[in-house]
Amino acid sequence: GAVVSQHPSWVICKSGTSVKIECRxxxxxxxxMFWYRQFPKQSLMLMATSNEGSKATYEQGVEKDKFLIxxxxxxxxxxxxxxxxPEDSSFYICSAPGAGSGPTNEKLFFGSGTQLSVL
Amino acid sequence: DQQVKQNSPSLSVQEGRIxxxxxxxxxxxxxxxxxxxxxxxxxxxxxxSISSIKDKNEDGRFTVFLNKSAKHLSLHIVPSQPGDxxxxxxxxxxxxxxxxxSGTKLNVKP
Numbered sequence: 001g002a003v004v005s006q007h008p009s010w011v012i013c014k015s016g017t018s019v020k021i022e023c024r025x026x027x028x029x030x031x032x033m034f035w036y037r038q039f040p041k042q043s044l045m046l047m048a049t050s051n052e053g054s055k056a057t058y059e060q061g062v063e064k065d066k067f068l069i070x071x072x073x074x075x076x077x078x079x080x081x082x083x084x085x086p087e088d089s090s091f092y093i094c095s096a097p098g099a100g101s102g103p104t105n106e107k108l109f110f111g112s113g114t115q116l117s118v119l
Numbered sequence: 120d121q122q123v124k125q126n127s128p129s130l131s132v133q134e135g136r137i138x139x140x141x142x143x144x145x146x147x148x149x150x151x152x153x154x155x156x157x158x159x160x161x162x163x164x165x166x167x168s169i170s171s172i173k174d175k176n177e178d179g180r181f182t183v184f185l186n187k188s189a190k191h192l193s194l195h196i197v198p199s200q201p202g203d204x205x206x207x208x209x210x211x212x213x214x215x216x217x218x219x220x221s222g223t224k225l226n227v228k229p
Contacts, residue, residue, distance in 0.1 A: 112160065
């Protein structure tokens with residue numbers, strides 16, 4: 001199946017610093033990538049949809065100036081958490097749609113996730 | 120507001136028996152449903168899916184049932200194996216946006 005690589009898998013940073021998370025599709029091109037966040041015992045919540053060559057689409061309540069998304073190429077999307085605060089500590093995971101068997105939908109292929117801890 | 124809910128955070132089953140994982144949703148516009156399995160330190164991987172036009176889809180030991188009137192889907196694993204121990208997420212899709220439940224941790228005891 002398709003592979004999505006996400007780095008880093010774990011990052012600890014000081015409050016006020018910025019952290020960049022990379023998501024790469026290794027064996028397929030992804031014009032769209034999704035960024036999710038998961039707090040403990042909660043659902044994976046969609047933060048934004050990253051679109052190659054255009055601006056990302058953010059979900060309601062997600063600060064676009066705080067969570068900068070750049071879809072630089074058909075295989076790379078990055079999420080930068082700017083001026084991180086302890087409440088940004090969470091599990092961030094990216095995904096890209098690949099060909100699936102559904103009539104109108106595609107399966108998602110996920111990265112392995114990034115656990116962010118802000119001190 | 121969560122549109123997809125998995126009300127059981129954990130489930131423990133004996134090897135060889137059936138595992139039944141449940142999922143409820145609220146949005147009647149969802150037209151595609153998926154189950155993902157997640158091992159520790161790995162991203163979720165696709166397991167099985169079902170279109171809203173069907174009520175059952177089977178793939179080996181895994182069967183997904185969809186009850187649209189009840190807005191409920193379930194994943195049956197039979198027979199359960201220790202290697203099935205993982206967190207299972209259900210997801211629903213509407214126009215290529217995916218909404219996930221909070222996951223159910225399945226433990227299959229040898």
